[in-house]
Amino acid sequence: MALDAPSDPVLSIFSPWPDRLRHSAIILLAAAIALTGLVLLDELLPLRALAVFLCISAAALVPWRLHSAVAKREEEQRHANPVEAPAVSALVDGIPDPAVLLDRAGRVIHLNAAAAQLAPALRKGELAQFALRTPEIITALREAIATTEIRRATYHDHVPVDRWMELIITPVPVPTAFGGTDKCMLMTFHDLTPLRRVEEMRADFVANASHELRTPLAALSGFIDTLQGPAKDDPKARERFLGIMHTQATRMARLIDDLLSLSRVELSAHVRPDTLVDVVPIIRQVTDGLEPLARERQVVIETTVPETPVTVAGDREELLRVFENLIENALKYGASGGRVIVSLEQAVSAENAPEIRVKVRDFGPGIAPEHLPRLTERFYRVDVGDSRAQGGTGLGLSLVKHILNRHRGRLLIESVPRNGAAFTACFPQSRSARAS
Numbered sequence: 001m002a003l004d005a006p007s008d009p010v011l012s013i014f015s016p017w018p019d020r021l022r023h024s025a026i027i028l029l030a031a032a033i034a035l036t037g038l039v040l041l042d043e044l045l046p047l048r049a050l051a052v053f054l055c056i057s058a059a060a061l062v063p064w065r066l067h068s069a070v071a072k073r074e075e076e077q078r079h080a081n082p083v084e085a086p087a088v089s090a091l092v093d094g095i096p097d098p099a100v101l102l103d104r105a106g107r108v109i110h111l112n113a114a115a116a117q118l119a120p121a122l123r124k125g126e127l128a129q130f131a132l133r134t135p136e137i138i139t140a141l142r143e144a145i146a147t148t149e150i151r152r153a154t155y156h157d158h159v160p161v162d163r164w165m166e167l168i169i170t171p172v173p174v175p176t177a178f179g180g181t182d183k184c185m186l187m188t189f190h191d192l193t194p195l196r197r198v199e200e201m202r203a204d205f206v207a208n209a210s211h212e213l214r215t216p217l218a219a220l221s222g223f224i225d226t227l228q229g230p231a232k233d234d235p236k237a238r239e240r241f242l243g244i245m246h247t248q249a250t251r252m253a254r255l256i257d258d259l260l261s262l263s264r265v266e267l268s269a270h271v272r273p274d275t276l277v278d279v280v281p282i283i284r285q286v287t288d289g290l291e292p293l294a295r296e297r298q299v300v301i302e303t304t305v306p307e308t309p310v311t312v313a314g315d316r317e318e319l320l321r322v323f324e325n326l327i328e329n330a331l332k333y334g335a336s337g338g339r340v341i342v343s344l345e346q347a348v349s350a351e352n353a354p355e356i357r358v359k360v361r362d363f364g365p366g367i368a369p370e371h372l373p374r375l376t377e378r379f380y381r382v383d384v385g386d387s388r389a390q391g392g393t394g395l396g397l398s399l400v401k402h403i404l405n406r407h408r409g410r411l412l413i414e415s416v417p418r419n420g421a422a423f424t425a426c427f428p429q430s431r432s433a434r435a436s
């Protein structure tokens with residue numbers, strides 16, 4: 001139905017004109033016809049007719065000009081959206097997380113630098129749905145627009161690395177220039193990646209720990225069944241099985257000890273030990289304690305440590321665990337070299353800070369370079385079978401790393417395949433220790 005289309009042929013001439021102008025033109029046309037008629041009938045002098053026409057023109061056109069100026073101003077105000085004000089942009093820019101302000105249709109009004117970096121496809125004036133195409137996000141946006149309630153969705157980015165974000169869409173009522181409110185939406189992204197990684201690590205850890213415990217437990221219960229059944233009256237078999245059961249029970253106990261030690265060190269990770277301890281007698285105590293193992297593996301331990309005390313701020317028990325793990329590993333995995341050198345030296349770190357370095361060097365098979373970065377991960381072993389055969393738990397180096405972190409130290413691992421490995425525990429030398 002074309003309500004505005006005038007059927008009158010005269011009106012149709014003016015139809016493309018604005019309403020007010022059209023009315024003025026019709027009045028002027030009618031006035032011109034009437035005045036021309038009066039002039040032709042000699043009822044009016046042409047000059048007077050012209051003066052009257054001018055007055056009528058002024059009366060018809062001036063209000064139209066005034067009206068169009070007011071209408072233009074109103075139109076400008078209507079388009080001046082308060083959410084596009086610089087203050088609003090500054091607020092969005094100031095949000096530390098990626099943040100995007102959307103209009104009621106989901107079109108981007110403003111986005112901060114973090115959001116532009118996170119989702120480069122987001123563009124001002126374009127629909128956010130086009131840039132964030134996952135169905136979950138599109139549904140959340142649609143629901144937030146429809147219900148004006150907060151909606152959440154998950155945003156998963158694969159490039160350049162896996163990232164998980166929680167996307168929160170908060171409807172924001174914005175006052176308009178005419179006293180009403182317009183609905184906008186503030187979309188913010190919260191990085192859940194670190195939490196997710198911790199969660200994955202925790203799940204992996206529980207799975208690994210359960211697996212490690214289940215293996216000796218299964219062996220124990222298998223031997224118990226055998227001892228109660230077929231080997232009941234076989235003293236020789238009983239002796240042998242009891243020996244294996246003892247080894248498996250020891251392995252379980254060791255695993256539980258390592259797990260407890262790890263969790264203790266983690267709990268106190270933020271508390272740096274402040275007692276000064278002399279590392280020389282600690283190294284001697286460990287090498288003496290491992291002498292039987294060295295003899296059994298036919299390895300000679302050469303110890304090069306100063307006669308004078310060398311002190312660090314540390315926890316004695318934890319330092320014992322560090323040296324025990326490193327030297328025992330050298331004896332177990334590097335036995336074929338026949339030699340292990342334990343040395344202590346005072347050096348300077350890359351940051352020019354004085355430090356104490358305790359190095360354990362063996363001459364065994366060494367470690368292939370691809371394994372080096374992962375050696376301190378929990379339960380990581382180069383050869384699981386070999387580690388188990390040696391009574392290993394896969395937690396030793398992880399424990400060493402945690403203890404060194406707590407001491408604000410670091411672990412250096414160097415290895416040349418077929419030419420042995422060297423593990424160096426570095427401890428910062430405390431000021432008071434240097435003074436003594």
Ligand code: ADP
Pocket residue numbers: 325329330333334362364365366367375380381382383387388391392393394395396397398421
């Ligand atoms: P484990 O209880 O298995 O010994 P660790 O965390 O102490 O666990 O060591 C992890 C792995 O690193 C070991 O299983 C072994 O494969 C490797 N490794 C550690 N020390 C040495 C070494 N001196 N020479 C060769 N391989 C080593």
